[in-house]
Amino acid sequence: MSATRTVTADPPAQSDGILARLGRSMAAHTRLVIGVWLIALVALGAAAPSVFTSLAGAGWQANGSESVQVRELAEQHFGGNSSAAVQVVVHSDSVPITDPSMQQTLAAATEIFSADPRFGEVVAPQTGMTISPDGHTGIMIAGANASTDEMVSAVDELGKELTALSTDTIEVYPTGASALWSDFNKANHEAMIKAEMMSWPVTLAIMVLAFGSLVAAGLPLLLTLAGLVASAGGLVILNEITPISVWAMNFAMMFALALGIDYALFLVARFREALRTDPDPRAAVAQTMDTAGKAVVLSGLTVLVSLSAVLIVPAPAVRTMAVGIMLAVIFVLAATLTLLPAVLGRIGAKVNGGSLPYAKRQQHRSPMFAAWASLLHKHPWPFGIGAVIVLIALVVPVFGLKVAMPSIAVVPEDAPVRQGYELVQQQFGDGAPGMLQIVTSADDAADTSRLAMSVDGVAMITPTQQAADGSDLVMLQAVPTVDPSDPAMETILADLRSQLPESALVGGAPAENLDLQQALDDYLPFVVVVILTLGFLLLLIALQAPLIALIGTLVSLLSTGAAFGIAKLIFQDGHGAGLLGFDPQGFLNGWGPVFFFAMIFAIAMDYTVFLLSSAKEHYERTGDPETAHIDGLAHSGRVIAAAAAVMVAVFFTFALADPLPPKEMGIILGVAVLLDAVLVRLVLLPVLLRLSGRAAWWAPAWLRRILPNISFSHG
Template sequence: MSRTTSIEPTAPPGSQATAGGLLARLGAVMAGNAKIVFGVWLVVLVALGAAAPSVFSSLAGAGWQADGSESVRVRELAQQHFGGNSSAAVQVVVHSDTVTIQSPQAQRVLSEIGEVFAGDSRFGAVIAPQPGTSISPDGHTGILIAGADASTDDMVKAVDEHKDALTALAGDGIEVYPTGASALWSDFNKANHDAMIKAELFSWPVTLAIMVLAFGSLVAAGLPLLLTLAGLVASAGGLVLLNQVTPISVWAMNFAMMFALALGIDYALFIVARFRDALRDAATRRDAVAETMDTAGKAVVLSGLTVLVSLSAVLIVPAPAVRTMAVGIMLAVLFVLLATMTLLPAALGALGGRVNAGSLPYAKKQQHRSPRFAAWGNLLHAHPWPFAIGALLVLIALSLPTLGLKVAMPSIEVVPADAPVRQGYELVQAQMGEGAPGMLQIIAPVAEATRTAQLAAATDGISMVTPPQPATDGSGMVMMQALPGVDPSDPQMGAILDRLRGALPADALVGGAPAENLDLQQALNDYFPLIVGVILVLGFLLLLVALRAPVIAMLGTVVSLLSTAAAFGVAKLIFQDGHGASLLGFTPQGFLDGWGPVFFFAMIFAIAMDYTVFLLATAKEHYERSGDPKIAHIDGLAHSGRVIFAAAAVMVAVFFTFALADPLPPKEMGIILGTAVLLDALLVRLVLLPVLLRLTGHGAWWSPTWLTRILPSISFAHHR
């Protein structure tokens, strides 16, 4: 029965509170100095919290590129030598059904557009619409180009600041739409930010309800949310400060919000549940904290390290946005982990038995060793094969569609239909051709200009090539624009780009927004196998060091791939094939967003290993005490099953709220991660992995003598 009376807050010097390992002593110190810990955290949160509110306006908006690629080189040359007429330039589409671009009314609007750009040094040369190139055949649509004289991130911020002023110039039958890559990222980031905030606001009350049901106590349920809030505030402020050193993608905070909430609750659940159990037998609340940190605390540290290691592998990809997204999550995990190791033990030490305050009636009889999960463990122990085969069949069946998965960079359809950038994009297509919004840029030496233009025009898939334009600084280069015959997101675009690059002289370079997307996609595809390998190896090594058991460390790592593959199989059925698209409210693109496999693999594997650590660390603790694999299997599940189930329920609720978002990327993220957690918790951690413990018996915990000698000795049992 849960104890609700208060226990002595501290223990005398030299008491049991200092027994156990390093984390036990750390927990005892935190619990014994709660006021100091609270004070330090208050200072940290006030300092970082001052910067936190500006996180979304401060962070970078672009960075979706493959550093070192040919397309990035073209953009850099265009900004240096061609007045900024690069893929980052802002294109303003001006259209009228009643007058032509050459009319006084349209010319006046174009002049006013130029004045908007003239006052901002981030914009380079302004190029008025040109007949034959940037004016439609009927003369009613023109594209004004404002060159980019700043980084891609600064150009997105410039559009953020000026797009309202630009669209306000529309009127009297004349339409004005800022478009181009910088405008696309501006509208794209805003739509995703709004969707993420709405989803987060919706997920908090759902999360609190699940916490109350899991703990049966209002105080115990509130602790994980307070811990998560501290981690969120600290990571938001930290990202703003880090952005002063190197540009951090705004997506980093979006992912950090999601992961801080999910993992913060996971860790707090495990710690608080174990603390409530330790209170029953500990002499003091400080002893209870020490025991909790010596057992569950080790599992949380191992889990946090596993998450950090998995995400660190993403840093290999030479794409700033992808790297900084990983950095954002890692920073959030670090702060949540730090709060779990310091702030939470201090709070538990201060609360003692009052952690059970506000208990619901059913919680009075709640035990840390769940009778239901103990019964489930006994059932799995008695009949392992039917459950193992059933779980494997479901996971394999869901994984098979992954073989036909296609990936590509997002199309214009990921921004809302009423966004100016999309309206301008579609207008340009209607007036100037399918490929007009995604012109390819070719830069070549003057000596090769004529030959390059002829070869480009003769390339299959290229509809038109503009006359070569010399560099503005006399650098001996020319630029020409090549009009593809297909939409920039069409699957044929990659083949057209390859043919064009293959046909041109060696000194000619091909870039432009479509080329940048394709080069980034190629980099992501190339690095994906390496990232998977690094994550698997490092995940296995961490489990091996912690558990000192190569068999179960290997099995725990391998089965994590099953839930990952099954989640991508479901993603293929939904987002590529369109099953359930009408129910979820989106139009399928026919592919999964290109950054998905790399990033989602790391995230799913990190979460899967999170639950693996909770289950195996608890099982190892009971094996160390009893030496009996049956007790380790059943009691490991009985003591961790409810926590894994509740933590998974929270994660699924958090992730699936993002499925309600209108933009496609948050929807993809929510459904893929939510499905992965659901499958992993129910089929892998609560069925397949316990069955593997049953089937391997003592062998699960066996280790060769030579390996035992070189590995550090880590015990998950608390020794009083």
């Protein structure tokens, strides 16, 4: 009986790891996997088109700060006359504000606001406060009767209707913080979409050159598209639970494209190599997932861990930007581990379809990168010292880096909010667009007004405004002598808060920006420590070797610092500003250090994982550190170079955007990837791997006992 039992199934499942078994399963149930993904994409895709109109437009605040308390008190007790209120600037060169035509325009604006429940009390221009000295400009204030996000949406919807009240002789501009974020988000959204559209053909061209096959090049793009659609729909659904910043989708789009291609590139390259040794597509998928799949999982976890550190910052917009990218990474990772193996198992050798002539000569072990690794192995010190000198020289400028929240200059010159802002400054003074609001008790009103007026940098204090609900609170407004983004504003705010009576709270839009900047500065060290610690622990668990895990973490920190050094030279000092088409603000936008640090470190660790996982695989097979060093780079070098080229192309397309924030983001991330791939992953890290030798892979016995057993070799 036993002689009739023959084995017809795949090799024994017990020799496979979890990811290998997952790969076999996906390849064996292709129709089911693709069907599930199609259903999911149709469901999420139905919500995706509304992503940019559904998501929140505000959230740039430090929760729990004094300025947020003032805004909440203004909304509760003063008819919504808070930092979120909408100001409408009405101006005419030919007629005064008292002219019937001007009054008719103001009445029309009042009617628009009165018909919308999101607006509270509407205050007409008042002599001595919101009517200019020459009488030709007035500011109407429409109180905020909704959340900051809803107020930005209100301006999105009513902005054109308000500006349409303009005539040949009368100009109408909605302005204020809500209008600023409305125009700011629109400009950045348009720039991001334009950059994304430009990056796709460039990315496809790089993929074709890297793979030499149209089919293989198209797979990463299809995978990324699935991740983008799923992310967009997922964010819309998540926004129904908690407000998600519209910036979350901007960053998610960029990261989904870059990381999706990275992960697919790594798996497809390994799959093509596996087919050379085993023509069975399911076996090739299993081998791919058991080796490259582990690196992709580790990379994805590293990105998620790095971004999760940003969640400790008490700023809704910053937190939800991190959430958006994390959601995109989760969908891209899920597609990479399920959909891609299913498709690869289905098409098998057809992955090489549409091959270019040179593609048939391609090997997974690149002769060019093998020769480069051998050169580094023979002469590690000159290359290592050279890379360190360059990186340290680029890190040095970081020590002079200044950060601040963006000024009005980041909004296009033709945006209504900027035109209204500049008109207010011309007619009322530099500080008029950024009045500071002071809420205090009625008993302290007189002292508060007197002391506020004595503070250097305060031009005027408005008369006290009694609370509309009869509570024992009053509001005063302090008009600064400087522009809201002037560095002196920080001193003015600090002096007001220290010199006014204890009951007085100081807020307003400039104060909210300064409080947010302070929160970002305060939390930056914690974010950095958390990211470095968790990144090291992940590498330690994966590589089972403390020295190489520490080296991998520290070199990622070095490349991150160098990227910020270049950011300081470009965006603060203005080097190359003319070529890039922007006017430097004299500082880096405030969210940059916290948010870009997490993003850059995540990308840097991405390449660290690709290189070191390949090196560890060869060390496990041979026990020879020289083979691990040379073959690790020979097998991963082409993939790292191609992935970096894609990321640089994606990020640098954002450098062509007109608004400064996406330009800043694109250049900083693009430079970071370029530095990391060229100087760190392809020079410094291989050199350190060579110099550390066998010690790189050593771990004490007690550590090996407590760590999970993870192997990057197959079989």
